[in-house]
Amino acid sequence: MTVINWFPGHMAKAGKQVKEQASLCDLILEIADARVPASSRNPQLKQYIGKKPTILVLNKADLTEKYEQEKWLNHFKIKKQDAVFVAARHKLGFKELNQYLDREIGKLHAYLIDRGRRPRPLRIMMVGIPNTGKSALLNVMAGSNKVKTGNKPGLTRSVQWVRSAENLELLDSPGILWPKLNDQEAAMRLAVVGSISKDACPEVECGWYLLNWLMEHRPQVFAERYRIEALPEYAEELLNEVARSRGMVRKGGIREEETYIMLLKEYRDGKLGKFMLELPE
Ligand SMILES: Nc1nc2c(ncn2[C@@H]2O[C@H](COP(=O)(O)OP(=O)(O)OP(=O)(O)O)[C@@H](O)[C@H]2O)c(=O)[nH]1
Ligand SMILES: [Mg+2]
Incomplete structure (x- = not known):
């Protein structure tokens, strides 16, 4: 069996861009795949985003059962990780996601007003591994098809800011894996859900x-x-x-x-x- 690894030059470059942009953001949405809630999270994410508040968004929930989602939500609750299941394609789960966003907007505005500054839009960065639906989710949040999406991992090649109808500033970013996929079973599952190029697996x-x-x-x-x-x-x-x-x-x-x-x-x-x-x- 071939060893699966996929960390081409564009991902290393994207990692640098994400790191640079993270400091400008108020909130990180970590977009993972609902079918593989553990394996589709980048273990090196903290190196890119530091201590920024993060909400885990498990997209493509339409391909999973409610009882499975409940199990994971319990798990993340115990780990004190904010998490929500959504389906960008079917606009499901956005009520819950928006509750989290409203909470973060409230915190930002209170902070700014406290310091005599004018409230401004919440700046959100979408990050995650390839093909989890970061761009699709951004388009739903933006209220229009501002960025390209497609059924091919590695589609988005550069970071891009977009202003949403809801007064949010959204940053799309390319999918990033990590240089060595130590858990090869997990890597296989990522290939099954389409997050690894067929050249690599x-x-x-x-x-x-x-x-x-x-x-x-x-x-x-x-x-x-x-x-x-x-x-x-x-x-x-x-x-x-x-x-x-x-x-x-x-x-x-x-x-x-x-x-x-x-x-x-x-x-x-x-x-x-x-x-x-x-x-x-
Ligand atoms: N079933 C299902 N498919 C979805 C959903 N959201 C997105 N997709 C599909 O997933 C594929 C990838 O979507 P993108 O938004 O391009 O994914 P991405 O994370 O931006 O991918 P990269 O830019 O390559 O990292 C597309 O074919 C989408 O139509 C969803 O909620 N359910
Ligand atoms: Mg994309």
Whole structure:
């Protein structure tokens, strides 16, 4: 198996930009992926943002179940970490997020008025690993499509300030991973949710991981989605059956890569059902 690492030059550069801009911000929104609430957080974030107040925003919550979210919210409550589940794509969870923002606006204005200064908009930076929906969330908060979004990790290449309708100043930033992904299982999950480029982790590898994960944790998926009634003993055989159920066959075998790409896409689109790849211990 290849070792997964993805820290190209543009990420190192982005890290420097984020560090420079952090001092200008009042609040950091750390955007993680709701399906992997632990693995999709950058352990080096503090090095970039110092002690700035941070709210953890778990985006793509539409791909997870409420009971799973509750488990994590409890976990974060114990850790005294402000956290909220949202779905930028469906505009879900914004009431809760706005409560946090109102609290921070209140604190900022009280601080400024105390010092005889005029209130100004809250300055917020969106940070996180690639493809978690930082830009999509910024667009919802800004009330219009100000920045580019897309289903490809590493889309945003530079920091960009945007003024929102709600009198906020929002800073988009590129997704940043860290130089060494020590936990390779976690890295595999990041590849499955689409936060790692396929150059760093090809589909045949993260697809294989997903297939095995589903076989262990969500075996019913194969009957529900691919009409495979009796689960075979080995994942290799299961892959063959999934491929056959979709006609992804060629002379002498299956179209393996295509099958993995299809499986990953269906998972990422929520077609296999709503579930997280990790729950708190
Ligand atoms: N299912 C689902 N998909 C979402 C949601 N929000 C964003 N996406 C999708 O996730 C993909 C990435 O969104 P972006 O906003 O470009 O992500 P980003 O974090 O800015 O990515 P980088 O700039 O590459 O770091 C896009 O295809 C979005 O449509 C959501 O709430 N639910
Ligand atoms: Mg972006």
